[in-house]
Amino acid sequence: MARAAPTPGQKLSFIFFIILGSLFLYIDITSNNFQSIKNGFKSFKISSFYIAKEISIEPLKSIVNLSKSKIKLVEENKDLKEALEISYLNNYLVSKENIFFKDQEIIKKTHNENNYKFEYDIAYLRSIDPNMYKCCDKHRMFIEIKQNSDNLYVESIVFNTEGLVGQIIDENKFYEVLLLTDISHSLPIKLNSSEFFCNAKGSGRSEYIICSYNPLVWTEEIKKNQIFYTSGLGGIYPKDIEVGYVSSIENIDSTQTKIKIKLLANPLNGNMFGVLKY
């Protein structure tokens, strides 16, 4: 469609507006009369930008930050938990109640007094069947060692923050740990008085080992809640480590008595372990 050329009236209007524009331009260049309008618009622009940002971007940003901080918190929590577990393991080694502190030979190996570096390896729990552990004879656990050195770990002892858990019997992708409660496990133990020794076998029940002995040979009276320690005779475990306490005593006949010992350490408590080659 054709457009009509501007009429004389429109031309006059154009001239009028151009002159008006020129007047505005002159006034604006020579004076600050329009400055308040400009400043008002600028403040409106800035405030509306901030309001728009506050409404649109900030909620999204806060959600992103929240999720980020949550992830960060979870990671920090994990790191702290790990550090705490390691400190507990260290504490277990230096605590006054167990052999690692008393025996100077072991302490030379495991504990550098200046900077508290222990020569044991940290391991993470990779697999344990709690149902098998609670019901059955075969009590095994698989662990992964954090910084796997070239050391051979078979026959190394495994402990957690509560005490001894078992020993490594096989190494593959993960290390297989034979728990103290496995019926094929035998742990030489003794009383603190060193007048009673026996081999405690795994009971196949969680947290219990059983010591059978002939009361005619070992005349020492055993009482309930008496504490048992490792004797160190097997060559795997160091001696004098607290193992557990007497839970019950059963006289089978005149030549056989069974002592049920409740272990101090439960492998289900915690995901970190110490692996120590003795």
Added chain:
Amino acid sequence: MKSLLKRLFLIVFINFIDQNIAFLFSKIFIIIPLTFLAFSFYVYKSDKNISPLEAFSFGLFVDLISDSYFGLNTIIFCLTTYLINQNANSFKLFSYLQICLFFGLSASTYVGFSQLIINLYDFSYKTLLLSLFANIIFCFFVALVASYFPKKLSIKL
């Protein structure tokens, strides 16, 4: 009203782009007045004559949002509107090349005029000349894109 708001929003948006690219192009002594070209294109494509009041109002609005002197864009917008209205029918006889040359030249006139007003002591012929070539090339580019651009996607103002 809806159409006016749409035009205002487009002007604000194009002005925003204009101000952002101006910084980049200034390093190579080129000024492409996108807001002015967009308004010129709107007047050129319009089916009816754009009134001087509308041109004046848009000019004043652009002066406000681009933080330039009041009257600078107003005068040029009014002049351009008058020229386009005057030659609207003649443009139909022109080729794309001629139209692109016209818009490129008017854009560089805008550059020259605005430089005279806001940058008199540092007026650069190099900027003016380079801007002339850049604006003509830009207009060619826009014409090329427009001819291949699907008509369904075009914005009706």
